[in-house]
Amino acid sequence: MSEHQTEQDGARTQLTEYLARNGMKQTRQREAILESFLGVSGHITSENLYEYVRAQYPDIGAATVYRALKLFCDAGLAHALHFQDGVTLYEHEGHHHDHLICVGCGEIVEFECDDIEDFQLRIARDHGYRLTKHRHHLYGYCAKCQSSGTDRK
Amino acid sequence: MSEHQTEQDGARTQLTEYLARNGMKQTRQREAILESFLGVSGHITSENLYEYVRAQYPDIGAATVYRALKLFCDAGLAHALHFQDGVTLYEHEGHHHDHLICVGCGEIVEFECDDIEDFQLRIARDHGYRLTKHRHHLYGYCAKCQSSGTDRK
DNA sequence: CTTGGTGCAAATCGTTTGCACCGTC
DNA sequence: GACGGTGCAAACGATTTGCACCAAG
Numbered sequence: 611m612s613e614h615q616t617e618q619d620g621a622r623t624q625l626t627e628y629l630a631r632n633g634m635k636q637t638r639q640r641e642a643i644l645e646s647f648l649g650v651s652g653h654i655t656s657e658n659l660y661e662y663v664r665a666q667y668p669d670i671g672a673a674t675v676y677r678a679l680k681l682f683c684d685a686g687l688a689h690a691l692h693f694q695d696g697v698t699l700y701e702h703e704g705h706h707h708d709h710l711i712c713v714g715c716g717e718i719v720e721f722e723c724d725d726i727e728d729f730q731l732r733i734a735r736d737h738g739y740r741l742t743k744h745r746h747h748l749y750g751y752c753a754k755c756q757s758s759g760t761d762r763k
Numbered sequence: 764m765s766e767h768q769t770e771q772d773g774a775r776t777q778l779t780e781y782l783a784r785n786g787m788k789q790t791r792q793r794e795a796i797l798e799s800f801l802g803v804s805g806h807i808t809s810e811n812l813y814e815y816v817r818a819q820y821p822d823i824g825a826a827t828v829y830r831a832l833k834l835f836c837d838a839g840l841a842h843a844l845h846f847q848d849g850v851t852l853y854e855h856e857g858h859h860h861d862h863l864i865c866v867g868c869g870e871i872v873e874f875e876c877d878d879i880e881d882f883q884l885r886i887a888r889d890h891g892y893r894l895t896k897h898r899h900h901l902y903g904y905c906a907k908c909q910s911s912g913t914d915r916k
Numbered sequence: 917c918t919t920g921g922t923g924c925a926a927a928t929c930g931t932t933t934g935c936a937c938c939g940t941c
Numbered sequence: 942g943a944c945g946g947t948g949c950a951a952a953c954g955a956t957t958t959g960c961a962c963c964a965a966g
Contacts, residue, residue, distance in 0.1 A: 635940050635945055657930070671948045676931060692845045698930095710890055719890050726882050730901055733874050737863055738906035745900045748883055753891035788920055788965050810955070824923045829956060851955095 618648050621687050621702075628685035642667050643678040644687070653691065653699035653718060691745065708746035714755030771801050774840050774855075781838035795820050796831040797840070806844065806852035806871065844898065861899035867908030 625644055629636050646663045647654070654662070660675040679700055682688035691699045693711070707720040726746070734741040778797055782789050799816045800807070807815070813828040832853060835841035844852045846864070860873040879899070887894040 633945085637940075637946060639947070655930095669948085672930095673932075673949080674947060677946085692849055696845055696851060698849060710887060710892055712892070713895060719892075721886050721890070723882055723886060726879050729876055729879050729882075733876060734863060734901055734903055737872050737874070738909075739863055739865070739872075739901070739903040740909055741901055741903035742866060743902045745898070745902070747899070748887055748892070748894055748897045750887055750892040750894035750896075756891075756893055786920085786966095790921060790965075792922070808955095822923085825955095826924080826957075827922060830921085 618645075621648055624687060625682070625685055634681075639667075639670050639674050640678055640681070642670065643675055644682065647679070647682065647688065647700070648702065653701045655697060655699055659700070693747070708748075710748045710750070712752040712755055713749050714751045714758075717752055719752075771798075774801055777840060778835070778838055787834075792820075792823050792827050793831055793834070795823060796828055797835065800832070800835065800841065800853070801855065806854045808850060808852055812853070846900070861901075863901045863903070865905040865908055866902050867904050867911075870905050872905075 621644065622641075625640070626636055628634075629640075643659070643663055646666065647659060650659070650662070656676055656679050659679065660672050663670050663675055679688060683690055683700075687703050688700050689703050691701060691709075693699060707722045708726075710719040710721055711717070712719075730744055731741060774797065775794075778793070779789055781787075782793075796812070796816055799819065800812060803812070803815070809829055809832050812832065813825050816823055816828055832841060836843055836853075840856050841853050842856050844854060844862075846852065860875045861879075863872040863874055864870070865872075883897055884894060
């Protein structure tokens with residue numbers, strides 16, 4: 611688990627440095643929450659992460675998980691995504707890509723497209739904007755849902 | 764003929780038909796809320812629409828506005844957009860375009876780009892998806908915020 | 917006169933905050 | 942020891958729901 615190991619360690623040091631740089635403290639809880647967060651492969655809600663954390667560390671409260679997740683975003687370790695139905699999911703930072711979401715079964719496929727990125731920059735420039743980030747979500751029915759008729763509507 | 768007039772009437776009949784088709788009733792409130800909604804040019808939150816409606820029809824309750832807005836989405840008259848910070852805005856349907864958002868002052872510029880739309884279709888097809896909609900948001904600093912230094916961060 | 921709609925207030929949901937105590941630095 | 946972090950429970954803001962009454966069909 612070379613790469614994975616590297617990501618874990620990199621994130622850990624990144625957090626440590628961020629905390630030190632801001633006069634904040636490294637705690638058991640923050641390490642545990644980061645570990646759980648990194649253990650998740652794709653996307654997760656604050657709530658689910660809380661459940662997930664609690665399974666292993668029953669003494670960690672919800673407030674701490676919410677606070678930590680916000681901290682991770684500030685530290686550049688996580689990114690918050692707000693989806694169509696109002697749900698907020700968090701994903702690892704650096705893991706940048708866009709999303710193709712099945713409205714039938716909820717599957718999320720990630721994609722990258724450099725051509726689109728280029729057009730985005732051009733559009734921003736045309737309007738005098740300096741881009742900092744973007745969010746690109748495509749919604750539709752995946753192959754399975756199309757054949758199973760879930761796409762009726 | 765003002766297209767606006769056409770849009771208003773079109774929306775009104777569309778709602779009437781939707782209600783009839785689903786055995787639902789056409790009420791004063793629904794008409795009033797639709798009118799207020801159509802009177803808004805860009806984007807609006809449920810809450811703001813409630814205030815806006817209440818200014819003209821003080822006897823209409825919040826629940827009714829929320830219920831109506833959801834109804835409009837089902838009827839294909841409105842679309843809900845979930846933004847980065849968790850805020851939900853509604854916009855008129857058919858008014859399709861994507862968004863360039865200033866994270867400094869909150870300005871929202873709308874844009875369209877056929878090339879990007881083409882790439883989206885290609886990506887979806889490559890993954891076996893049948894697209895139904897998409898949401899494409901670009902975040903950055905507008906020219907004003909860049910020169911006023913609001914983009915410091 | 918039947919059935920869906922409305923207003924109100926209470927309930928709910930996810931998230932945040934105040935506070936007394938605890939652990940890091 | 943000082944000061945930030947934590948857990949808990951209470952507070953919160955936006956949205957939803959239960960219910961008795963109202964009105965469109």
